Amino acid sequence: MPTPTPTARPRATGRVTLSDVAALAGVSPITVSRALRGERTVDPALAERVKEAASQLRYTPDPAARALASRHSSHVAVLIPMLSNALFVDLLEAVQRTLRPAGYQTLIGITHYNPDEEEQLLREQLQHRPAGLLVTGTDHSATTRALIEGSGVPCVHVMELGNTPGVYCVGFSQHAAGQAITEHLVQRGHKRIAFVAAQLDPRTLQRAEGYRACLRQHGLYDAGLELLSPLPSSMALGSVLFEDLLREHPDCDAVFFCNDDLAQGGLLAALRLGVAVPQRVAVAGFNDLSGSDQMLPPLTTVRTPREAIGEASARLLLALMRGETPPAHSIDLGFELMLRASS
Amino acid sequence: MPTPTPTARPRATGRVTLSDVAALAGVSPITVSRALRGERTVDPALAERVKEAASQLRYTPDPAARALASRHSSHVAVLIPMLSNALFVDLLEAVQRTLRPAGYQTLIGITHYNPDEEEQLLREQLQHRPAGLLVTGTDHSATTRALIEGSGVPCVHVMELGNTPGVYCVGFSQHAAGQAITEHLVQRGHKRIAFVAAQLDPRTLQRAEGYRACLRQHGLYDAGLELLSPLPSSMALGSVLFEDLLREHPDCDAVFFCNDDLAQGGLLAALRLGVAVPQRVAVAGFNDLSGSDQMLPPLTTVRTPREAIGEASARLLLALMRGETPPAHSIDLGFELMLRASS
């Protein structure tokens, strides 16, 4: 294919710059800048001419120069706990799919559920003067909150709801979801319903509260039936905790695992032990991760809308970065019970 | 704790700049620049004084200004196919863990195994003038290769080996690994060994070649026993393919799945169907992903060193970015057979 030969290349670097486009279009560089950014103060015909010149020269703006002059970059910093939880992979995919077409690059920081790491990552990311910030959860250290506020960078919190004015959230009620799946187990006639959890991050603890609220309401709550491990969530840990649970509480007739990987491990342990699910023990998980529908029996769980959360939070952030002030400060995208054969 | 009060803040933005540090240390800005970047042409005593001044003012360099002046950013662009394959999550973790302490931010591009997307992502990433590039595999479109070469950005390819001079690779032989796990099945006495694969990316096809080479060598190769699906790999797909396989080839006595998620799905399908593993059909997977050791029976598979690959490739890239020219162009980190009860 024929390559058009640019006419002007004044810079030493050989890079096509605003000035080159300006020269070709016969306007000043600042007009090119305005036209290309879609500022509406530019005469439409002129803007068209500029855009043609730009594409003819294959001009692409230099993000560094833009960042230096405008005092914010084209990056959006994203803080998530851990990619080994598939939940956050789905979230991230949706975020990137929404942000990329708008010209924003995603800067990913993995906190490993560690407040100190989160703080440190945030510091590093803020040095890059991101245009926006997407952080997981609403429960952060005082320093982290101060850093976010002090930066003046538009920020959206994901996965939880919130009620602090000025704090934007997109998620669902972890408490309500925990309560709903527990209620389902109660409705199935179970009386000794255990809660098995790992990691013990804020959202897991909110689900725990939902579980407690439900069982208290039915007069079925027994603190002894809670098995809480601070270890990272995994199938292997789920197996171990399930065995522990049955050993310590042989009368337990149902388990709510705080995440599907634990539940999958639990189901496999049940198979290994010859424990009939759901006849002897019913099992429920959380998040409806990949593979849960393949288990034996298929896992009852809570489908959480992480793709929708990713997209909605990114859209909200785009609005904030455009300088708009959207009214909704806490967007609830709900959840869905996936009732399968394990309960 | 007492906060030292900075003495000089000339800039309008309120940001602490090189000049502020220079003023406090009583030297010129360029000397500060050199001292802070660890250039060895600076008098040690002076450098120390500068560093103290910098930390006293809590100075942090502006990445945008640095990028604009030096013509490359502090970003390392990473191109990976898909985070829903846990393999790449582990790789990415190791890369970030190695690059971050060296002051490099990771820019992640997810190609979805699509050469066009890869090309487009690369273009976008190169606009940010990354200091380094980490790409998955060695098999890329001509345009992608041209973009990489033309950019002059140091680049390391991961997950495969290579023999092209000037192209740096860190990985292992996918072919040898495919061959080795197949050989194991042969040694177990199996005669009708199937290969079940999804996605059909270059590395999967290299494993297929290893499988073929092994079976041909033993006079056991039958092209009909290959089940190749272009769909994305998943447990659900593994279940479906396993059922297809047994229906179409009832005499099949072993299966090598190209990835553990497929194999896990296959094992669950076997449980559902009452197919005895390994007595009736032996099963082997690839990658040793999380959960494979928990299956019923535990899955025989190939442990691939993605953490080591992530770290080694990042170290190699750091050397290249420092301007060094390391001798090893293709680093083989090997693999390990994990022989468990499924075979």
Added chain:
DNA sequence: CTGAAAGCGCTTACAG
């Protein structure tokens, strides 16, 4: 609606 000037905060040669 368009432009000339100044500046964002650094680093790259070039001197000494």
Added chain:
DNA sequence: CTGAAAGCGCTTACAG
């Protein structure tokens, strides 16, 4: 080993 000058490629006020 240190520094003065120039410039990286944009955008932000400020004029007109």
